[in-house]
Amino acid sequence: MKATSFAALLLAGGVVMGGCGNSDDTAKNGDSTTEQSTSNSATTNTLDKETQAYKDFALEQLDQFTKATEEFVTAFKDGDIEKAKALYPTARMYFERSEPIAESFGDLDPAIDARLADLEAEGQTKEDWTGYHKLEYALWEDSTTKGYDKVADKLIADTKELRARVETVEVTPDMMINGAVDLLNEVSTSKISGEEDIFSHTDLYDFKANVEGAEKIFEILEPSIKEKDAALAENLTDKFNAVNDLLTNYETKDGGYVSYTKLTEKDTKALSEAINQLGEPLSQMGTILE
Amino acid sequence: MAKSTKENFMDKKLSRRKMLKMTGASAAGVAIGASGLGGVLKAFGVPQWLDDDTSVENKVNFYGKHQSGIATEVQSHVYFASLSVLVKSKAELQELFKMWTPLAVSLMNGQQIGETTNGHIPPIDTGEAVGVDAKNLSITFGVGPSLFSNKDLGLSQLKPTELNDLPHFPKDQLEEAYTGGDMCIQACADDPQVAFHAVRNLVRAASGKVSVNWTQAGYNSIPVNKEGKRETPRNLFAFKDGTENPRSDKAMNDVVWIQNGESKPWMTNGSYLIVRRIQMHLETWDRTSLKAQEETFGRYRHNGAPFGKQHEFDAVDEQRKDDAGNYVVPETSHVFLARQVKARIMRRAFSYASGVMDHTGAYDAGLLFISFQKDPQQFTDIQNALGRLDKMNEYITHRGSGVFACFPGIKKGSYIGEALFNA
Numbered sequence: 211m212k213a214t215s216f217a218a219l220l221l222a223g224g225v226v227m228g229g230c231g232n233s234d235d236t237a238k239n240g241d242s243t244t245e246q247s248t249s250n251s252a253t254t255n256t257l258d259k260e261t262q263a264y265k266d267f268a269l270e271q272l273d274q275f276t277k278a279t280e281e282f283v284t285a286f287k288d289g290d291i292e293k294a295k296a297l298y299p300t301a302r303m304y305f306e307r308s309e310p311i312a313e314s315f316g317d318l319d320p321a322i323d324a325r326l327a328d329l330e331a332e333g334q335t336k337e338d339w340t341g342y343h344k345l346e347y348a349l350w351e352d353s354t355t356k357g358y359d360k361v362a363d364k365l366i367a368d369t370k371e372l373r374a375r376v377e378t379v380e381v382t383p384d385m386m387i388n389g390a391v392d393l394l395n396e397v398s399t400s401k402i403s404g405e406e407d408i409f410s411h412t413d414l415y416d417f418k419a420n421v422e423g424a425e426k427i428f429e430i431l432e433p434s435i436k437e438k439d440a441a442l443a444e445n446l447t448d449k450f451n452a453v454n455d456l457l458t459n460y461e462t463k464d465g466g467y468v469s470y471t472k473l474t475e476k477d478t479k480a481l482s483e484a485i486n487q488l489g490e491p492l493s494q495m496g497t498i499l500e
Numbered sequence: 501m502a503k504s505t506k507e508n509f510m511d512k513k514l515s516r517r518k519m520l521k522m523t524g525a526s527a528a529g530v531a532i533g534a535s536g537l538g539g540v541l542k543a544f545g546v547p548q549w550l551d552d553d554t555s556v557e558n559k560v561n562f563y564g565k566h567q568s569g570i571a572t573e574v575q576s577h578v579y580f581a582s583l584s585v586l587v588k589s590k591a592e593l594q595e596l597f598k599m600w601t602p603l604a605v606s607l608m609n610g611q612q613i614g615e616t617t618n619g620h621i622p623p624i625d626t627g628e629a630v631g632v633d634a635k636n637l638s639i640t641f642g643v644g645p646s647l648f649s650n651k652d653l654g655l656s657q658l659k660p661t662e663l664n665d666l667p668h669f670p671k672d673q674l675e676e677a678y679t680g681g682d683m684c685i686q687a688c689a690d691d692p693q694v695a696f697h698a699v700r701n702l703v704r705a706a707s708g709k710v711s712v713n714w715t716q717a718g719y720n721s722i723p724v725n726k727e728g729k730r731e732t733p734r735n736l737f738a739f740k741d742g743t744e745n746p747r748s749d750k751a752m753n754d755v756v757w758i759q760n761g762e763s764k765p766w767m768t769n770g771s772y773l774i775v776r777r778i779q780m781h782l783e784t785w786d787r788t789s790l791k792a793q794e795e796t797f798g799r800y801r802h803n804g805a806p807f808g809k810q811h812e813f814d815a816v817d818e819q820r821k822d823d824a825g826n827y828v829v830p831e832t833s834h835v836f837l838a839r840q841v842k843a844r845i846m847r848r849a850f851s852y853a854s855g856v857m858d859h860t861g862a863y864d865a866g867l868l869f870i871s872f873q874k875d876p877q878q879f880t881d882i883q884n885a886l887g888r889l890d891k892m893n894e895y896i897t898h899r900g901s902g903v904f905a906c907f908p909g910i911k912k913g914s915y916i917g918e919a920l921f922n923a
Contacts, residue, residue, distance in 0.1 A: 384620065387620065445708065449708060483711050486707070487586075487707055487708040487711075490704065490707035490708065491707065491708070493621060493622045494621050494622075495621075496618060496620030496621035497618065497620070497621055499618070499620040500617070500618040500620060500621075
């Protein structure tokens, strides 16, 4: 009895995953168990309201991102290095908040946000490099805006295209749930190590924006999570608060964040552990999809 | 993917009796009070009570008078973890040990801690031990002095007077990165991945409740003689480690197991674990003559016999002098000095090799010294006797340290550390 229900649940899981686009898998899984899978997929929560809310959020963020990028590029092209430096970290936050969506465009994400290290790993060179981090390099490392006009113009064009293409994205619950976890993984792997903004050291802005992006997803899904597992919802609220409280220690008077270079090993360890303690329960949000 | 998982599940030979037991136990539904993985474990009916499965190959029992991993014949691998607690109350700490209990039984049964049924969440068990048997996994839980000074937990009244951080010993160079801890988990197994898997899964299930303070993996190479009998393992200096361990029940009761009335009642049948991360300076040792190496220990390298004797287990006669009136066992040798005090301990050490030291390029290798005794003072007495005289000091540096009160064994139906919480 117990074994059967386990197996049925398993298969339902497989079918729902297959539903994301891999029709081969769906066929295979369905072979001997059509009956179970249909009865289970009928109960699958499609969360239409939630996915729409998230799409609205992403569109709004990318509207802001386009606007902020235009301001940043204008200052940059005017040769106003100080102003461009001031606008750089906050403009990026809109992008970092909505990264699960931006990432779904395999070409635009690197065009806007690739780090030099990513390109070099793929055998490309500085010449192939475009986007925010190249302008970061210009501002902080090269200390000039001259010779970067093409890159600056392309950044505007790519940003606008991203905004336009997001209209066509079909947001799924899976995308949201995996996206929230991915946002924290981004923090754990590149922000906490100072590798994201290696020239400007403004990593904590990206850190905060990633957390806000994950928190938004949680907020949208919170009622469904509460219904399924109230303790999980409560735990997630606590763990988001813990991360946000910790981050306030690094806020500056102007509402920004201190340079990554100011963080001690103890600081990064505390931040990293808080992210991991949030990530573990966050990865359980998929419980609403079974 | 789904298909093979299904087959695995079907293949699992669950006896009818056990199935009933599991179902009954999950129906009883003792609240874990945890969310995240703990909540999932609960939601999927991971039973609150699990028995040792004696049909499993290479299995060490979880339940008994004493915790496993102390008197258990030493395994070839250890993964030792010192943890900090993040929970804010005694009740939450108690729930943590309750939650861990069936997981520890599953792990020691060589089973996964839970079956994954929902593809939208990460697997419950991290899975790297699938397909191997129990590998004699033992899991030993202990609590450190700092747990009792944590005001949130309100345990200060229950701290045994003998549970304190060890005093500073001559030549100690302790590093914060390898010292102390509110709790420890010692996972030993005849497979390194099985030992690591146990700690990894227990820590993961306790996300937000504990954090890892420091860890160390270690290993033993256990020789087997022609008659198939296990022999004492050698440390990285090539000398046998553990020759003088207590073996009889009486000796264990005298040296290792806390008897009724000897400590706080919750420690009866428990023991103290002392861990020392001792760097061995292999480069200097390896350019030391055989004679000087043997004089350092006071034993012969090839068979472990004490100076002046023939066999490993011959009694050390530290009083014996040669015709010229010199001690046969050198006065600065490890064995001679250790025998200047009555105290005995049970050694259960492992070797480690963890890369090279950043600032010197020397091997970061040595001994993960672990000993069990009914009172940490036994270790302190011996270490003080070794003092500055010990010729071994030239070749070793103590870099890590911890003292942990290991709970008594767990009765069926009970949970880890129950005596502490009911005290």
